[in-house]
Amino acid sequence: MADFQLLQRLPEELLQDILERLSKHDLSLLNPASRWCYRVATPLIWREVQLVDCRTLHEDETDDHDDTPFLKKLLVLIRKPWIASCVQALEHRCHLPPPAIFHELPRTPLSGQTLSVDPRTTKLVQLAVQHMHKVHTLRIIFGHPNVNDALLRCFFDKDRKHTTPVRRLWLENCRFSAGCDPRIESHPLGLPLELDFAGLKSIRFRRMPIQTGHPLYRRWGGEFNHSRGSKKACSLQDGAGGSYTTLVDYMNPALDAAGIPQFSNDGTDEWDERGSIEHLLEPALRFDGLIFEHLGCSTELPPQLHDLQMKSRRELSRKAYRGPYLDPINLIDRGYGSAVEGIGWLNRERIPSSDVALTLLGHASDTLTSVCLDWILADPDRETSTPRAYIDWVEMFNSFFGLRFPHLKALQFRNAVVRETLQPSGLFLLDEAQIWCERGDGREPWRAPQLTCLKFMEAHSKLRCLAWPMDAFFSEKPLPADINSRVGAVIDNLGRTLEDLRVDTLYGAAGEPHSEDFGCQDPGARERRRRFISDFAAKMTKVESIKIEGGVPRDERREVIRALHACPLKKLVMIGVCSPLGNTWGAQGRDLGESFLEGESDYLEAEDKDAVYSFGSREPARPPPDFVFQPTYGWPAGPPMIHTIASLHADTITELKFCGYKGSPKLFSPTPITTPMLSALKYFHSLETLIMSMWLSTIFEEAPRDADIIKYWLDARSPQSMSLVRTVIDEEPEGWEKELRTKFAPDALAWQITSLVGPFLSEKAKARKGGVHVRASVCIGEWGGIFDIDLHIGKGSMNSDVCLSYKGPREELEPERRRTKLESRRWF
Structure with missing residues (x-):
């Protein structure tokens, strides 16, 4: 007790510095030691709150999405407003792994319409948010759609007074169209109708569809949503090299096989029990009934919940149902327009998610400093979609670049993973757009505005971070004379302000070649990448962090590093399928002495061993003081990648990251070429962090x-x-x-x-x-x-x-x- 008394005498700033170094587990042990400990530890314990569900066995049935853990947290926040006032960062996520980006995310609309369906759950979220006055960061990562809606609509309620505005919003693997629609006429669960996003400084949309309302999922087939009480099990990736099994609702190419009601021919409000909403939601409502029954036995529930539990199953089902896809127009596009007109109440989303996202960004434009679109799925299926779908997709990007953010410091578009994340071909950041489309009705082809992106860049002169596809800065043609000086002025300004540069291209399935000097399948894309190196990267002088990701050939990665010779690089990241450092396995992996799966040894081109051994024993040659960058492509006999980096940036680099497992150093019994290939690492005297793939x-x-x-x-x-x-x-x-x-x-x-x-x-x-x-x-x-x-x-x-x-x-x-x-x- 004497020790606690000594702690109490410390200045507040020093005490906080000490307590913030404790883990959450240590703070939980300190918390019950005394009243004083409770008072000082509780704010730190509750400073960051996670709302996560769990898997529970209910009466011989498994509920894969039991909300009990976070419902208990919400009840604490409701009963003890002073604890709620301590919350500064809130995160909601599902306990299951989020959909794998390659094989699962493009197949799920993230509807999850049987998750968190009880209106009492929504009411508890609403009541808890009323007491959380200091939340500045909200993250929703693979959250349950109804909880997503409640959090978003309550935190951004236009009538929410005397609170700290949310400054940072992270939305990932989630459905947000209904939650962020800024103005709706009514809400089935009584959530706020008008929203205000003013005050947001940072927005990250990550790994989720942002659509113009046209179908995205038809290419893959086997669409599914996570479910409670379904009879259908699915094996999905667990994020740890294996798989797990969970219940899902599969959807046929047009409609949710279990959820869309079939109305009678006379137009009355009745539906066929074979596919009724009530039948779909019955297990979830039953599970929620058990959850709230158990909660009611252990604690007193807020009186606002009493009337909600009296609703009939049918009425609860109608209120809970969301519709099977992300955007309501999908059903119309699939030929169900007349049905949608009659059952408009079924689809809670009223406008496409692209419109919602753009409106949100527009509302927050006066305060936003960072906008990140990180692997968003927006690209419609070109093989089956209409010209209208393609035009709307391009217009979505034009609309974004028509916005203005007076304080913008970071703009990121990252697209390197799957084709659904790509931007429209012909949309260039610093060049005229070259996009046109046949309308199919005999009229003149539609053409996209030519200079939308350039005007955006001219209007945002304070950028310090930029992420953009490497082959979409310029077209392969020379700049038109009338915009050449304007583009030059933008690049010169970025040369003085840009600190963080990230470029990518779509990953290749087999890996990256040494060079595309010969055998190039897309010479235009190669020329566009090389124009970025010569006309953009070479003119940067302040870049401290560079990230190169995706299917960029190794010689072009090397030339980016050389082009940035005048920059004080501190962080260098290269990510691919093959090791960016070089191939330590030998041609086709023959030096490794391992057996490979089909395709695993493709793109493993031989290194020039004589050159690698020769340069491996030398100190990297520093460029002369009058060095002028001239790009050279191909991969002739020469120094390994690490030597090139060391020769230019060894004095300033503090972090190196090289990801790509094919050809990477073998952890046990590395091949002999590994030593000369890595030897130049010893010249990075300022190095603090080294991250690298190993076999x-x-x-x-x-x-x-x-x-x-x-x-x-x-x-x-x-x-x-x-x-x-x-x-x-x-x-x-x-x-x-x-x-x-x-x-x-x-x-x-x-x-x-x-x-x-x-x-x-x-x-x-x-x-x-x-x-x-x-x-x-x-x-x-x-x-x-x-x-x-x-x-x-x-x-x-x-x-x-x-x-x-x-x-x-x-x-x-x-x-x-x-x-x-x-x-x-x-x-x-």
């Missing part, structure tokens, strides 16, 4: 053991697990258990990474306090899960390389890893 062989007794290894890693960090392999003793015979413990255990991996990477790092960098943070990313599992092993390599008492600390292996969704990644996002 981890999982073969034992001629069979892959990925699943066993992943399970061992997950068990090793779980305090509840009782299935760890037994301790290995010297007398124990060789076997798989010993292989796991001696080769794949976290401490064994940390030691191996230290032994492999440590000798390449700068002695000066390793001698700093804390050493060098090294993250090795390995890709294993049936679905290619990415696991990271984080460690710090420093110097020991005998001046040897030592591992100062380590964490992992951790997948992206591991709680601490996930939280760190969210919080470290720049420009949010």
Whole structure:
């Protein structure tokens, strides 16, 4: 108690500095120690709140989306307004992994119309938000649609007074059309009708459809939504190299197979029980009834909920139903126009999500400083959609670039993953748009406005961060004379202001070539990328961070680095399928001595070993003082990528990141060429962080053991697990258990990474306090899960390389890893 009394005497600023260094677990232990501890710890415990559901067994039935955990949190916030007033950041997400970007996200409209359907859940969200006056950050990541609506409409309620406005809004893998529609006539669950987004400073739309109302999902087939009580199970990726099984509602190419009512011919408000809404929602409403019954037994529920539970199942079903797709016009486009006119109340979305997004951005334009469209799915299916759909898609981008943001500092469009995320071909940031479309009705072809993007760039002269497709800065043709000076002025200004530059191209399935000098399938795209290097990158002088992602050939990556020779680069990121550093496996992977799956060794072009060994023993040559950049393409005998980077930027670089598993250094028994390829790392004396992909062989007794290894890693960090392999003793015979413990255990991996990477790092960098943070990313599992092993390599008492600390292996969704990644996002 004397220690607590001493703490109480500290100045408030020092006390806060001490307490903020404690983990949430430590604060939870401190909280009940005394009244004073409760008072000082509670605000920190509740400063960030997550609303997450769980999986529960109800009466021999499994509810994959039980809201009980976050309903209990909401009840605390309602009963104790002073705790609610401590909340500064709120996040809502589903406990299940979000849809995988390649194979799942393009197939789900994210409707989830059986999730969180009880109106009492919506009311609890509404009541809790009324007390959360200081929330400045709202994140919805794969949230339940009804909860999404309640959070968005309540936090941005036009009549919400005496509160801190939400400054940062992150929407990912979610449905937001109804939640952000700024003006509606009525809401079935009584949510606010008019919204105000003024005050927002940062918006991130990530991994979700933003559509003009035309179908996006027909190309894939097998569309689905996550469900409660469905009889249909689906195997989906778990984000850790494997899969999990959950219940889904499948949808046929036109309508939700279970949810769209079939109205009688006489037009009366009746429907066929074979596909009724009530039948679809009955399990979810039953589960919610059990949830609130259990809550009512353990605590007193707010009186505002009493009348809501008296509604009939039929009325509750009508209020809960959302419609199967993201935008109402989809049904019309699919030939169901007459049905939609008669059942308009069924679809809560009234305008397309593209219109909602643009309206939201327009309302917040006076205060926005950062706008990020990160892998949004907007591209209609060109093979089956109408000319109108294509024109509307292009107009969506034209409408965005018609907006003005007086304080904009960061603009990001990232598109490198799947075709649905691409921008319209012919839309150029610093050139005339070259987009036209036959109307199909005999009229003149429709043409897009030519200079919308350039006018936008001219109007935003304070940009410090820019992300844009590498092949969409310029067309392959010379700039027209009448805009040449205008483009030059924009580039000159960015040369003085731009600090963070990110470019990408669509990933290739097999990997990236050394060069596209020969055998190029799209010479126009190659010319556009190279124009970016010569006419844009070479004129930058302040860039501190560069990210190059997707299917960019290795020689063009190298030339981007050379073009930025005048910039004080601190952070360099290269991401691809093949290792950006070079191929350590040999031609077609023959030097690795591993067996590959079909296609796994494609694009593994041979390195010039004589050149790599020759340059590997030399110090990187610094450019002369009068160096003038001239691009050279191809991949002749020359220095490895690390040498080129070191020759220009070794003095300023603090972080290097090279992701791409094909050809990456092998963690155990690396091939001989690995040493000269990485040797120039020792010249990065300011290096603080090194992140790189590594190849981890999982073969034992001629069979892959990925699943066993992943399970061992997950068990090793779980305090509840009782299935760890037994301790290995010297007398124990060789076997798989010993292989796991001696080769794949976290401490064994940390030691191996230290032994492999440590000798390449700068002695000066390793001698700093804390050493060098090294993250090795390995890709294993049936679905290619990415696991990271984080460690710090420093110097020991005998001046040897030592591992100062380590964490992992951790997948992206591991709680601490996930939280760190969210919080470290720049420009949010």
